[in-house]
Amino acid sequence: MVKLMKSAWGDVFAVIAGILFSLSFSPFDFSFLVFFALAFLKFSLAELSVKRATLRGFLFGLGLFGLGVSWVFVSMVVNEQSGYLLPLLMTLLYCSFWALFPAISAFLYVKNRVNNDLDWFVFASVWMFVEYIRGKWVLGGFPWLQVAYSQLDTPLSGYVPVMGAYGTGLIIAIISALMAESLLKKQYSSRYFFAIITLVSIGVLLQTVQWTTISGKSLTVSLIQGNIAQKDKWAVENRNATLKQYYDDSAAHWQSDLIIWPETAIPAYFEDVKQDYLLPLEQEAVANNADIITSLPYKDKAGNLFNSVLVLGKNRAMYKKIHLLPFGEYLPWQPVSGYLLGLMNVRLGKFSSGEIDQPLLNVAGHYFVTSICYEDAFGEQSIRHVEQAKFLVNVTNDGWFDGSIEPYQHMQIARMRALEAGRYLLRVTNTGVSAIVSEKGKIVNQAPVMQRVTITSDIEPMSGMTPYSRMGDKPTILIISLILLYSFINRYFLKN
Structure with a gap:
């Protein structure tokens, strides 16, 4: 078997394994496949040179991201004016760039593997180290298709409130590595099997532990999914119809304590609609003892543009998005990226980041943690000030990716934040997936995608702190760092 892995067939199988890895995430949800895919990767690297291992990792990454982030193509042709050839080439380039990270993992592992019983720990630590770098630092962080998200509906989700996504990912990588070790070192297979069990x-x-508790009376919340097509969303001639639609859908649910609209539901600057639309809407909400959370672009006096969430009600306040989306709200790699997107007729905003330490917003007498779109992919941002918050709110517009797998992946990522914080999550999107998620990360109520619909449920305000909310990713990063340090020292002394 090891000889087969050294041949070209091993490279073919690496692409297939990468595809299987991607199938473990939503909407496919074959959670078990992630273990076999990672176990294959470790097993196949057993006797490869550093150069060949790096190629093997890259091919694995091509399979993973070639399927897993294929939705980027959809976002580039959504306006139906850019053709298909250039978006296809850009998609291939995009997937190839992210495929470099499994290649880096393979390179680092083979370069620093140890010939003792801790080799499985080195592989798992290297994989999660590279996931952490990709998820936190590269282009501001791209934590898509990280292993932990595949296990939200398995027993391993019990680790999430304790260790977060990266810590849970380390457990998954360890189990996968032990599976590979049981084939490479069969004399120890019973030991590895016991460790996995x-x-x-x-x-x-850990799943049986209730980390947070109910705090106060339940709230009735309504999430309004407007289903405004992305290509029509910002057309000036559609603005009044859009505003009327959201008003009508809200007026039908004044009995709710809280009504939430999706990201940039209002296709106009704050000042342009403040007097004639927002203030009358707020007065009516207050008269009905309700609060509205909406979203719209905001331009300050200096001309800085912000993607914002606005609370209308007794405690009017605004949150300005902190973590901007690369190639969506700002353009890295200028001027090349701007030129290429211009060729495809993709027009993007030039947004500024809000202050990091913004106060929490308050509705219905409760503070909540706010995130806009891509911000829900970052665990440590979602637990900032969570001790004061009773629930989480995320507003999103995934209309750029209609008909693709991206909205389901994004929903899966958002569920992780609820489980990490031990708080209900109210997630409202333009076209789907909109849902109410319990403090256990389970979907309580979900709207059908690509439909104009409002979902209403009762939620429980929660208090208390999960271990992850208290410590964040620091313990996991410390463990990974110690193992990597051990492998580097081990390699150095072996060479000398």
Whole structure:
């Protein structure tokens, strides 16, 4: 078997394994495949040179991201004016760039692997180290298709409130590496099997722990999914119809304590609609003892443009998006990226980031943590000030990706934030997936995609702190750093 892995067939299987890795995430949800895919990768690197291992990792990444982020193509042709050839080439380039990270993982692992019983730990630590770098630092962070998200509906989700996405990912990578080790070192297979059973059993036990508690009376919330097509959303001639639609859908649910609209539901600057639309809407909400959370672009006196969330009600306040989306709200790699997107007739805003330490917004007497679109992919941002918050709110516009797998992946990522924080999540999108998620990360109520619909449910305000909310990613990063340091020292002394 090891000889087969050294041949060209091993490279073919690497692409297939990458595809299987991607199939473990929503909307496919074959959660078990992530273990076999990662185990294959470790097994196939057993006797490869550093150069060949790097290629093997890149091919694995091509399979993973070639399927997993194929939706980027949809976003580039949404306006139906850019043709298909250039978006296709850009998509291939985009997928190839992210495929470099599994290649880096393979390179680092083979370069620093140890010939003892801790080799499985080195592989798992290297994989998660590279996931962390990709998810936190590259282009501001791209934490898509990270292993932990595949296990939200398995016993391993019990680790999430304790260790977060990266810590849970480390457990998954360890289990996968132990599976590979059981084939490479069959004399120890019973030992590895026992370790795997132990890790899964701990996850089952952790699932039974209630980390946070109900705090106060339940709230009735209504999430309004407007289903405004992306190509029509910003057309000036459609503005009044859009504003009337959201008003009518809200007026039908004045009995709710809280009504939430999706990201940039209002296709106009704050000052342009303040007097004639927002203030009358707010007065009516207050008269009905309700609060509205809406979203719209905001331009300050200096001309800086912000993607914002606005609370209308007794405690009017605004949150300005902190973590901007690369190639969506700002353009890295200028002027090349701007030139290429211009060729495809893709017009993007030039937004500024809001202050990091903004106060929490308050509705219905409760503070909540706000995130806009892509911000829900970052765990440590979502737990900032969470001790004061009773629930989480995310507003999103995934209309750029209609008909693709991206909205389902994004919903899966958002669920992780609820489980990490031990808080209900109210997630409202323009075209889907809109849902109410419990503090256990389970979907309580979900709207059908690509439909104009409002969903209403009762939620429980929660208080208390999960271990992850208290410590963040620091313990996981410390463990990974110590193992990597050990492997570097081990390699140095072996060479000398």
